[in-house]
Amino acid sequence: MNAPKNHLTVIHEQVIAAGRFGASRGWVPATSGNFSARLDERHIVVTRSGRDKGALTPADLATISLDEPLPPGLSAEAPLHVARYRADPAIGAIYHVHSTTAALASRLHAASATLLLQGWELQKAFAGVTSHTVALTVPVFANSQDTVALADDVEARLGELPAQSLAPGYLLAGHGLYAWGRDGNEALRHLEAFDVLLQLQLDWERSQR
Numbered sequence: 001m002n003a004p005k006n007h008l009t010v011i012h013e014q015v016i017a018a019g020r021f022g023a024s025r026g027w028v029p030a031t032s033g034n035f036s037a038r039l040d041e042r043h044i045v046v047t048r049s050g051r052d053k054g055a056l057t058p059a060d061l062a063t064i065s066l067d068e069p070l071p072p073g074l075s076a077e078a079p080l081h082v083a084r085y086r087a088d089p090a091i092g093a094i095y096h097v098h099s100t101t102a103a104l105a106s107r108l109h110a111a112s113a114t115l116l117l118q119g120w121e122l123q124k125a126f127a128g129v130t131s132h133t134v135a136l137t138v139p140v141f142a143n144s145q146d147t148v149a150l151a152d153d154v155e156a157r158l159g160e161l162p163a164q165s166l167a168p169g170y171l172l173a174g175h176g177l178y179a180w181g182r183d184g185n186e187a188l189r190h191l192e193a194f195d196v197l198l199q200l201q202l203d204w205e206r207s208q209r
Ligand SMILES: [Zn+2]
Pocket: 032, 033, 034, 077, 096, 097, 098, 175, 176
């Protein structure tokens, strides 16, 4: 691990700020959720298990290799982070939240395994999306406590879907949302856009019944 200390400090501050923002929005209740950021090509920083995401300190963050077995003490969901960084070198940050909106929307769309976003202006908050008319797929996966196997399933499906139609995130049914971006600011923008879009989708579907 050869990254200069100041870069590590910047990454720590970014993850700590993201955790604080998520907590302020009520997205990470009761120490749930986890946040990570890429330190360099083969290393990431990720939150340790069971920490209050609204009050993170550098001691709550672990630096891990993408090429070595995971050390103890990490979140059980760390494999989902690692698999995303391995699959897409452009990803700089991944934020995972247990918001009620994501938990509810994902469960309602679990049977179809897909939530389709289309017609919302805010879709343009996602990098590369220039029109509300674009149909964006948010894959939905059945929840599982076997996160190593789940990570394999997630990456297999994400790899099969056309990249231009994929929203920068996926849902775990009854559980929450994973969202990512090229850096921390973009990941946070995507997380916030998802929250509003999923709420809009829920309200829209309710109004159509
Ligand atoms: Zn979770």
